[in-house]
Amino acid sequence: MSRVLPTPVRGRLADDREILLFDTDTELGVDRRGLPLRPALPTTTVRRDPRTGDHVILAPARQERTYFPPRQMCPLCPDPEGLSSEIPAADYRVAVLENRFPSLDTPQVPYPADSQENSLRRERTGTGRCEVVCFSSDHDGSFAELPDDHARLMIDVWAQRTAELYSRDDIAEVFCFENRGTEIGVTLPHPHGQIYGYPFRTRRxxxxxxxxxxxxxxxxxxxxxxxxxxxxxxxxxxxxxxxxxxxxxxxxxxxxxxxxxxxxxxxxxxxxxxxxxxxxxxxxxxxxxxxxxxxxxxxxxxxxxxxxxxxxxxxxxxxxxxxxxxxxxxxxxxxxxxxxxxxxxxxxxxxxxxxxxxxxxx
Ligand SMILES: [Zn+2]
The missing domain is CATH 3.30.428.10 (HIT-like)
Known part of the structure; x- marks a missing residue:
């Protein structure tokens, strides 16, 4: 009954993060930026509020994230030279990449169990997955203006990511979302959304x-x-x-x-x-x-x-x-x-x- 989901072309960026291109004729090029490798151990932690049971993610490295770069430095526009952007390709329709400044790290070490040592202080490594989803290579576009087949592709991309992330047993909740507009706190104007794979169920x-x-x-x-x-x-x-x-x-x-x-x-x-x-x-x-x-x-x-x-x-x-x-x-x-x-x-x-x-x- 359900439909066939798209198979992405997969590659790695200079710091070993994963990038996926969907429905593309374009080759994925080489990311030539001299990015430092990601730390082997996760830098983010999750603490549980002992009063409410809510989870709080602590991600201090995110303070360094890109903040309103000039247009020619947009990290989400395609760059065939692989020198100035997150997407080393001549063009793309939809691109998904691991967030360079994630709220939750993808585990490269075995997933640690939730510590039960102290019911008031429960902390664990903030493993999960944070992805950026570029809706289009058009810097000035928006989701509302995508053509029919491109918007449908986006539904399929979200579905493919949902299936893959829900197949991971360390992810309890997959959340696809878009923040649009500087009033919401968006720091990159290029049309994009995000996906969080949380290791816990959110309060909502x-x-x-x-x-x-x-x-x-x-x-x-x-x-x-x-x-x-x-x-x-x-x-x-x-x-x-x-x-x-x-x-x-x-x-x-x-x-x-x-x-x-x-x-x-x-x-x-x-x-x-x-x-x-x-x-x-x-x-x-x-x-x-x-x-x-x-x-x-x-x-x-x-x-x-x-x-x-x-x-x-x-x-x-x-x-x-x-x-x-x-x-x-x-x-x-x-x-x-x-x-x-x-x-x-x-x-x-x-x-x-x-x-x-x-x-x-x-
Ligand atoms: Zn752009």
Whole structure:
């Protein structure tokens, strides 16, 4: 039922990080930069907050990361000479590479077990995987402007990475995401996203799965299937509804712009979609992103966050959460006391208003 995923061309960069090119006719060249080799032992650690059980990643080496390089030094533009960029090739469609400044190191030594010596101080090596995903070689492009077949390729690239990373037993959660816009803190303007393979389940995922399990125990049904059916029946917050995909503003939206996108058929992750479903999801995803950019006079800063689970997980429904911190043409929402101190969001806009504003620019 599911489709064939693309096979990347694989190579190594000067410091032995892995690079993958997808759907390419271009040869991968040699990275001639004199980069120092990565340390053999991971430099990142994960500590568990003894009060909340949340994990905190400590990655001090990231302070050195690239910060707004001049355009001709863009590390994500292709460079056939292999002298100035992360991608030693004449061109590419989609490139994936291990992050040079990772929050989680890929283990080159046996994975150490979680230390149980002291229940208050639990620390382990921060192994996992951090990847940069370059959506296109066009420095000035954006995901919303990708042609149909290129956006579909991106869905397949995320699926291929998800399958490969979930096959690793030291990775508990695969998170594909895009931060777009300087207002979000993006330091490289070239269109790109990231993938984190965490060695633990994040708090948000634990909360989602716990709520879904509680709903199943109480109602004998899947939470997300019920939620999708309820949104469709109600209709006031639905933005796009196609044969295979539905996009809506969630009932309890936390952000001044927020849209969730679900496939109509219950799947756990992007690898399980059929060809038609993957094409449709790519179209709806870009439709929503284009509406985002049409809201105000300038491109909307946004975060796109994909929720995916292993195929045999007891709970979980593939979905994308897209949201923005922009609350008006000239104002941003900051995470202040209630949000940062208590994780209790205050939204100045009702979800129904957000849906009406987005529908007006669809
Ligand atoms: Zn670039």
């Amino acid at each position: 995922t634990r909360a989602l799965l716990r709520t879904a399990a509680e709903y199943r125990a109480e109602h004998g049904a899947d939470l997300f299937e019920a939620l999708l059916a309820a949104e469709i029946a109600d209709g006031t917050r639905v933005l796009v509804r196609t044969a295979h995909t539905t996009a809506f503003v969630p009932y309890a939206a936390r952000w001044p712009v927020e849209v969730h996108i679900l496939p109509n058929r219950h799947v756990r992750n992007l690898t399980e979609l059929t060809d038609d479903e993957a094409d449709d999801l790519a179209r709806v995803y870009r439709t929503v992103l284009r509406a985002f950019d049409a809201l105000y006079a300038r491109p909307l800063p946004y975060i796109a966050s994909w929720h995916q689970y292993r195929a045999d997980a007891a709970e979980g429904y593939l979905h994308a959460e897209l949201f923005s911190i922009r609350r008006s043409a000239d104002k941003l929402k900051f995470l202040a006391g209630s949000e940062s101190g208590r994780d209790a969001f205050v939204n100045d806009k009702t979800p129904e208003t957000i849906a009406a504003e987005l529908r007006a620019v669809l």
